[in-house]
Amino acid sequence: MKTILVTGSNGLLGQKITERILQTKQFNLIATCKGANRYPVKEGYTYAEMDILDPVQVLQVVKKVKPDAIINTAAMTNVDTSHEQPELARQLNVVAVETLTAIAASENIQFVHLSTDFIFDGADGPYDEEAAPNPLSEYGRTKLAGEEVVKRSSGPWVIIRTILVYGIVNDMSRSNIVLWAKGAIESNKLINVVNDQWRMPTLAEDLADGCLLAVEKNAQGVFNISGKDMMSVSELVAEVADYWELDKHMIKEISSESLNQAAKRPVKTGFILAKAINELGYQPRSFKEGLAIVDEQLRRRA
Template sequence: MKTVLVTGSNGLLGQKLTQQLLITKQFNLVATSKGANRYPVTAGYVYAEMDILDAEQVKQVVEKYKPDAIIHTAAMTNVDTCEDQQELAYRLNVDSVKTLTLLAETYNIQLVHLSTDFIFDGADGPYDELAAPNPLSYYGRTKLAAEEVVKNSKCKWAILRTIIVYGIMGDLSRSNIVLWAKGALEKKEPIHVVNDQWRMPTLAEDLADCCLLAVKKDAYGVYNASGKDMMSISELVAKVADFWHLDKSYIREISSASLNQAARRPVRTGFILDKTINDLGYAPHSFEEGLAILDQQMEARKRGSE
């Protein structure tokens, strides 16, 4: 059985990978993250504390557990924070990848690297895997630089590009757009939502599935791994309101320009998923199906806490 090491295992995608690997028992799991393990179940896998900025510590963990594959989910993903803290963003998003590719080359490890739609300018989405990148933000530039590091390495690699990941886990340090919109509308708080950006939101379970398919099938190359439904951000929030029967009058549609954000965002991204569906067997849920899965998980959690 292959051993898979996951970086950033305390994040949403990292926790979904832990969950799925414990259920399917496909691979032996070494979960790694900075600080203590936040996943509620601690049996059935190994957790190793690992700071991806500490190249020596990363080397020690990799040498100790000898993984067959590394799924690299750890990154700085807040687009405006990356714009404001460029040196740290580069270290987290590019230097960490240099460390991992060198180890993957040395020990013949497959590297599955997570990337983003923000490597594109959004002028003519949706994009296939061969589309020419043109990032608008420093975040996008670091993620593109990381892709180049991976592509130029001699290791076995797969790059999975994704878009707006949503979902819920037990202990998350940050929210995501679906949980944010639902929470605010339940409290009857007015929310400002842009109506001039289009995306294909991705259920965290679907992305975790794609990561594991990439390992299982020894995938090589670039793959798009997002949800399958294109919508504007305001449509996304309206769908959240409709699903949970919340009052849409609290949604205030605004233009991106009125936000004065530190980083520019692409207008229309989205991905063409044919290659990933055909080559890996990727089967993403619709957005409504994703919301239903989320709802079931929330109900199960509520029952568990009663």
């Protein structure tokens, strides 16, 4: 049985990978993050505190647990924060990746790295794995630089690109567009939503499955892993309102320009998923199916 070390295990994707491994018992899991473990179940896997910005600590943990694969979910993913704190974004999205890839290569560990649709400018979506990147933001630039680090590695590596991940963690400490829209409309808040950006939102469980399939299949190279439905952000929010039977009058459609965001966003991304479906056996769910899964999880918590 392979042992997988996951960085950023307290995040949404990290927690979903933990959940999946505990369900399937297909892998041994070493969950790591900076600070205490926030996953509610503490049995059935090992947790180790590990700061990816501390190369000595990373090496100590990796040498001790000897994983077959590392899945790097840790990153700065907030687009505007990356714009405001470019050096921290560079440290987390590039420098830490240099540390992790070097250690993984030296120990012949498969390195699975998460990347983003924001490496593209959105002028020609949806994109396949061979499309030429052209990031518009500091976030996109640091994630692309992280990809380039991974591709230079002498060890086995996989890059998994994804889009607009949604889902819930047990303590509700992580928000995303689905939870934000649902919560705001339920609170009778008028929300501004752009109608001129298009995405393929990704259920966190699907992304976790994609990461684990890459390890199981001993994959190599770049794979697109996202949801299968292309929609504008305003259509996405309207579907959220429809699913939970909320008042769509609380949704105000606006253009991207009128939002005045510090960091530029690509207009239309989206992925062609054929490679992941054919080579990994990836099976993305529809957005409606994803909302049903989120709804079920919210009901269980109530």
